[in-house]
Amino acid sequence: MIPLLCEWHEFHAPTAKAIGTVPLKSLVICCHVLLECFAVLTRLPAPYRIPPRQAERLLAANFSDSVQICGVLERDAWASLARVAERQTGGGKVYDAVVAHATAQAGASALLTWNVKDFLVVAPHGLEIRTP
Secondary structure (H helix, E strand, C coil), X not given: XXXXXXXXXXXXXXXXXXXXXXXXXXXXXXXXXXXXXXXXXXXXXXXXXXXXXXXXXXXXXXXXCCCEEECCCXXXXXXXXXXXXXXXXXXXXXXXXXXXXXXXXXXXXXXXXXXXXXXXXXXXXXXXXXCC
């Protein structure tokens, strides 16, 4: 989401191009990702950091009426823990796993990320992981 929203980001152009080919109503954003985007936008180093109110408005203007926000449910948390444990993976990979699982549960067929390698390890079967 950061590359999509921030023109200064090195991946802004390819991300905007890829997202521009997809109807926004068909996009699913995991709630955890939305919150993490807000956290990153408001803690970036100067001059990229934006104030919290501005970050909230930026996210709302771009996504509140146009995309589906999926939540992380208890089943997503347990399924994600099981997935990382069975693959002998720990640490922050659990967040990738829960995002992938919740996204798949919401009906998404693909997860777009610039961290394909990290998500491939933990994605549920049938969820395509690819760059924008």
